Amino acid sequence: MDLSKAIRVLMEEKDLSRNDVVQETSWSPAYISDVRNGQADPSARLTEWAEVLGVSASELVIRAESYPDPPRKAVA
Numbered sequence: 001m002d003l004s005k006a007i008r009v010l011m012e013e014k015d016l017s018r019n020d021v022v023q024e025t026s027w028s029p030a031y032i033s034d035v036r037n038g039q040a041d042p043s044a045r046l047t048e049w050a051e052v053l054g055v056s057a058s059e060l061v062i063r064a065e066s067y068p069d070p071p072r073k074a075v076a
């Protein structure tokens with residue numbers, strides 16, 4: 001399940017920019033970019049993300065489940 005990819009795709013589908021999300025929330029632009037790029041885990045704010053994206057939390061999870069897990073970075 002790739003929640004970040006589901007968020008990124010929904011933002012693109014709904015033509016939402018990072019700045020649009022910043023205006024809707026109190027989140028930093030860096031956090032939003034990190035989520036979109038898979039560098040931050042958005043699961044703690046799942047309900048809030050769903051609301052911003054105009055979908056239910058279950059719809060967001062269903063979409064995320066349709067994407068495979070992102071590759072894990074090797075630990076040196």
